[in-house]
Amino acid sequence: MRDKLINLKINGKKYQITVKSNTLLLNLLRELGYTDPKYGCGIGECGACSVLLDGQLTLSCLTLAISCDNKEVITAAGLSEKDQLHPLAQSLIEHAAIQCGFCTPGMIIAGKSLLDKNPNPTEEDVRQYLRGNLCRCTGYAPIVEAVLDQARKSKS
Amino acid sequence: MELKVIGKSVPKYDAWGKARGEVIYADDFSMPGMLYGKVFRASLPRAKILSIDTSKAENLPGVHAVITHKDVPKNNLRARFGQGTEIGAQFEGLYRVLAEGEVRYYGEPIALIAAETSEIAEKACELIEVQYEPLPGVFDPLEAMQPGAPQVGEKENNIASHFKIRKGDVEKGFAQADVIVEGFYQVGYQDHAYLELESGVAWVDDDGTIVIRVSSQVIEHFREVAEVLDLPHSRVRYIGTLIGGGFGGKEDITVESYLALLAWKTRRPVKLTYTRKESLLVHSKRHPYYMYYKTGATKDGKITAVHAKLISDAGSYAALSPWVLLYSTVDAVGPYNVENVKVDAYTVMTNTPITSAFRGFGAPQVNLAYESQMNELAKKLGMNPMELRRKNYLKQGDSLATGYVYDRPVPLDLLAQKAWEALGPKRTSSKPQVKIGRGLAVGMCSYGRLTFLHDTSRSYVRLELDGSALIRCGVPDVGGGQGHILAQIVSEELGVPLNLIKIHVTDSQLTPLAGTTTATRQLYMSGNATLKACRELKQRMFRKAAQMLLTNEEDLEVGEGKVYLKSDPTRYIALVPLINRMSADGDELYVEAQFNAPFSDVPAKEIIEGRTFPDFTFGAYAVEVEVDEETGKVELKRVVAAFDVGRALNPILVEGQIEGGAVQGAGYALMEDMVIKDGIIQTPSLQEYLIPTSLDVPDVESILIESGTGLGPYGAKGIGEPPIVGIAPAILNAIDDAVGVRITSLPVTSEKILMELKASKEGNKAA
Numbered sequence: 001m002r003d004k005l006i007n008l009k010i011n012g013k014k015y016q017i018t019v020k021s022n023t024l025l026l027n028l029l030r031e032l033g034y035t036d037p038k039y040g041c042g043i044g045e046c047g048a049c050s051v052l053l054d055g056q057l058t059l060s061c062l063t064l065a066i067s068c069d070n071k072e073v074i075t076a077a078g079l080s081e082k083d084q085l086h087p088l089a090q091s092l093i094e095h096a097a098i099q100c101g102f103c104t105p106g107m108i109i110a111g112k113s114l115l116d117k118n119p120n121p122t123e124e125d126v127r128q129y130l131r132g133n134l135c136r137c138t139g140y141a142p143i144v145e146a147v148l149d150q151a152r153k154s155k156s
Numbered sequence: 157m158e159l160k161v162i163g164k165s166v167p168k169y170d171a172w173g174k175a176r177g178e179v180i181y182a183d184d185f186s187m188p189g190m191l192y193g194k195v196f197r198a199s200l201p202r203a204k205i206l207s208i209d210t211s212k213a214e215n216l217p218g219v220h221a222v223i224t225h226k227d228v229p230k231n232n233l234r235a236r237f238g239q240g241t242e243i244g245a246q247f248e249g250l251y252r253v254l255a256e257g258e259v260r261y262y263g264e265p266i267a268l269i270a271a272e273t274s275e276i277a278e279k280a281c282e283l284i285e286v287q288y289e290p291l292p293g294v295f296d297p298l299e300a301m302q303p304g305a306p307q308v309g310e311k312e313n314n315i316a317s318h319f320k321i322r323k324g325d326v327e328k329g330f331a332q333a334d335v336i337v338e339g340f341y342q343v344g345y346q347d348h349a350y351l352e353l354e355s356g357v358a359w360v361d362d363d364g365t366i367v368i369r370v371s372s373q374v375i376e377h378f379r380e381v382a383e384v385l386d387l388p389h390s391r392v393r394y395i396g397t398l399i400g401g402g403f404g405g406k407e408d409i410t411v412e413s414y415l416a417l418l419a420w421k422t423r424r425p426v427k428l429t430y431t432r433k434e435s436l437l438v439h440s441k442r443h444p445y446y447m448y449y450k451t452g453a454t455k456d457g458k459i460t461a462v463h464a465k466l467i468s469d470a471g472s473y474a475a476l477s478p479w480v481l482l483y484s485t486v487d488a489v490g491p492y493n494v495e496n497v498k499v500d501a502y503t504v505m506t507n508t509p510i511t512s513a514f515r516g517f518g519a520p521q522v523n524l525a526y527e528s529q530m531n532e533l534a535k536k537l538g539m540n541p542m543e544l545r546r547k548n549y550l551k552q553g554d555s556l557a558t559g560y561v562y563d564r565p566v567p568l569d570l571l572a573q574k575a576w577e578a579l580g581p582k583r584t585s586s587k588p589q590v591k592i593g594r595g596l597a598v599g600m601c602s603y604g605r606l607t608f609l610h611d612t613s614r615s616y617v618r619l620e621l622d623g624s625a626l627i628r629c630g631v632p633d634v635g636g637g638q639g640h641i642l643a644q645i646v647s648e649e650l651g652v653p654l655n656l657i658k659i660h661v662t663d664s665q666l667t668p669l670a671g672t673t674t675a676t677r678q679l680y681m682s683g684n685a686t687l688k689a690c691r692e693l694k695q696r697m698f699r700k701a702a703q704m705l706l707t708n709e710e711d712l713e714v715g716e717g718k719v720y721l722k723s724d725p726t727r728y729i730a731l732v733p734l735i736n737r738m739s740a741d742g743d744e745l746y747v748e749a750q751f752n753a754p755f756s757d758v759p760a761k762e763i764i765e766g767r768t769f770p771d772f773t774f775g776a777y778a779v780e781v782e783v784d785e786e787t788g789k790v791e792l793k794r795v796v797a798a799f800d801v802g803r804a805l806n807p808i809l810v811e812g813q814i815e816g817g818a819v820q821g822a823g824y825a826l827m828e829d830m831v832i833k834d835g836i837i838q839t840p841s842l843q844e845y846l847i848p849t850s851l852d853v854p855d856v857e858s859i860l861i862e863s864g865t866g867l868g869p870y871g872a873k874g875i876g877e878p879p880i881v882g883i884a885p886a887i888l889n890a891i892d893d894a895v896g897v898r899i900t901s902l903p904v905t906s907e908k909i910l911m912e913l914k915a916s917k918e919g920n921k922a923a
């Protein structure tokens with residue numbers, strides 16, 4: 001197992017850090033205190049660990065930290081400023097789309113990733129895009145509606 | 157009185173932290189010098205343990221402790237689930253911390269490890285050597301009931317509990333019947349599959365108290381953990397985290413005893429989080445049931461008798477199986493007025509994973525059976541199923557199967573009609589092989605714990621000098637707004653704006669004990685305790701305000717940060733000067749209040765009679781499905797749920813419970829297939845055990861009826877669990893409507909549909 005020094009930006013902050021060749025991005029993030037990406041399965045089944053890696057929706061539990069050299073990671077917490085919630089996060093609150101909240105960071109990341117690609121999604125588009133993000137509490141409808149509503153709002 | 161905050165769909169206080177990703181859930185928490193725990197588990201479903209050799213594991217560098225049953229001060233306890241009162245042997249099981257002598261189920265914990273890293277802990281697991289003598293196991297409750305079956309538990313007989321209902325005379329009832337239907341129904345496991353796995357961190361405080369920061373629905377388990385360690389109860393403290401989903405799966409003790417033992421032994425903080433695979437393999441599940449039903453009715457549709465036999469799989473340790481069985485027994489005929497009822501219910505131990513609490517707690521299983529029976533009966537009578545139900549609904553003043561006279565309105569007719577009408581005109585299918593069908597089912601689900609448990613809750617409310625307020629209430633928050641709603645009550649009663657109310661939940665030593673977040677009881681119990689505290693405080697405020705405003709207390713009202721005269725709202729005193737005056741005069745600015753549920757006696761015999769629950773919530777589901785006759789695929793297209801919620805204190809949160817429950821119930825009906833073979837679960841991942849995704853379910857339309865007749869604050873009923881009751885039989889009834897086949901087991905699979913279609917075609921040909 002060889003260690004490697006990598007450069008990486010997390011939520012706007014620069015890191016130079018030594019990682020083992022088998023360290024997963026999810027574990028690295030959580031060890032550094034970015035605990036909003038969650039461990040829900042560790043094998044790509046639940047979406048709770050979703051982050052943006054150079055803007056791409058990525059499951060951090062399936063991503064090796066060494067592969068992130070010179071890349072930028074954004075987690076859900078990184079989308080919201082101190083006093084300014086990310087609009088999609090705000091929309092989730094307004095639609096009561098957050099119950100236990102454990103799926104929420106992953107949902108925010110996936111929802112943002114969708115809206116980045118497709119600012120005018122249909123309900124079907126949203127349901128398709130979020131299919132990898134499990135939620136056991138809400139039944140999905142309020143989450144889907146929150147994303148659609150956000151899309152509508154940013155258009156107007 | 158006009159309500160200002162109650163009845164409003166305001167976001168809950170915990171939403172912002174969750175939306176920012178800032179909530180520190182159980183596994184997000186770490187401490188300096190923290191070790192990582194791991195559980196070493198049995199690799200056979202039943203075996204004698206000949207020896208356990210942990211020496212290699214102990215010698216591995218980085219390992220701080222290896223614990224087996226010998227190191228546990230009290231390894232075997234009577235499981236009383238945080239309960240204070242004596243409830244008798246038929247409601248108690250054995251809680252064994254680590255396997256000793258014999259392994260009862262695959263994955264049973266045998267040893268605990270604490271190490272510097274989780275990798276080392278895992279490595280240490282591989283170094284533990286156990287010698288087994290495999291024993292024949294028994295994996296099915298029907299087999300386990302047979303004489304000579306392998307003995308699973310400490311009792312000679314594998315039947316953990318047997319409950320009966322004997323109401324009227326079923327022989328006579330069936331003799332009066334013009335038609336009789338019979339059916340066998342079978343349901344398998346359901347896993348809670350909450351997104352957050354079982355997790356916690358424990359440490360020993362500087363005064364020698366064991367502190368466990370854990371995701372748990374029951375912080376009163378501190379008592380049992382203290383007993384495991386043979387310590388005074390006051391030496392174990394639970395700090396409950398916000399819970400990443402519970403649904404009953406975090407009602408029993410999960411990681412806490414292991415954490416406490418490891419922290420106690422190493423004197424270091426220890427973290428233990430299950431893997432998903434571990435959780436799916438070994439944590440408690442919804443009980444599989446076998447159910448036989450026979451229902452008789454006169455030709456004009458009056459039910460004359462119901463006979464039911466229920467057999468549930470209690471798994472290898474009883475856990476809450478007797479209680480779940482009791483719920484099923486009481487709910488066995490559903491919300492119908494039936495004069496003659498005979499129920500025999502058994503929960504039977506097998507060498508399989510533990511089965512215990514899951515949202516609905518024994519109600520969904522029997523609901524599936526009695527609502528399937530209703531449709532079969534309607535078919536045989538040539539009657540509209542809704543009409544048949546209407547003729548038999550329980551009404552105010554009728555008696556339940558236990559003989560208890562239900563003294564509140566039961567608006568089921570309204571609920572069923574509203575749900576059905578909301579489906580609108582039936583669509584026509586675009587493909588000839590795809591048939592569209594609709595189904596209805598109603599249901600009942602208790603809220604509040606069994607009355608013989610003598611349930612209580614406490615809440616503390618304090619006014620601050622600047623006009624803000626503080627609540628301390630030990631209510632575990634699973635995300636349904638359990639904590640938040642208390643703030644809404646305080647805001648309503650004391651006029652303090654929501655954003656100035658701070659609430660502390662779940663610290664077993666610092667917040668007044670509020671009891672479990674189970675049994676749909678927190679709004680009912682802790683809501684009432686909080687309301688009681690507020691009313692007392694309000695009285696004190698009004699007493700002072702009346703003096704200051706030279707009026708009488710009856711003419712006062714509170715709202716928007718002031719106390720004002722009803723007769724002349726321009727005359728008021730703002731909260732801040734009022735509170736300061738009270739403080740200066742030495743008035744107490746806080747109240748801790750306790751609310752007691754109605755109490756009854758512990759059933760002394762197997763026959764269950766009288767009052768068993770404080771109250772019930774009633775609801776109806778109407779659904780539309782598409783069934784593809786070529787592939788057997790069933791798609792759920794429309795779901796309407798109508799519930800009498802008593803009063804919706806926060807409608808959007810109530811709808812959230814209904815939508816989430818409906819989808820979890822739809823998963824139970826159509827997807828969730830926990831395959832088990834010889835005691836070993838074959839589907840230990842979320843790729844094998846499939847739960848609904850955003851693609852699998854339609855929107856749920858929820859209709860809230862507010863009868864105002866609940867026992868909760870402002871007439872509210874409980875709504876946490878009830879929505880899981882009703883949807884599964886509604887789906888089965890819809891499938892029957894679409895393609896004319898009666899599916900009698902869950903989950904519904906394409907294979908089952910195709911098989912039944914084939915059988916019915918062959919039957920038609922033969923006839």
Ligand code: FES
Nearest residue numbers: 040042044047061
């Ligand atoms: S933890 Fe990464 S997908 Fe589940």
Ligand code: FES
Nearest residue numbers: 100103135136137
């Ligand atoms: S809100 Fe609990 S898993 Fe989505």
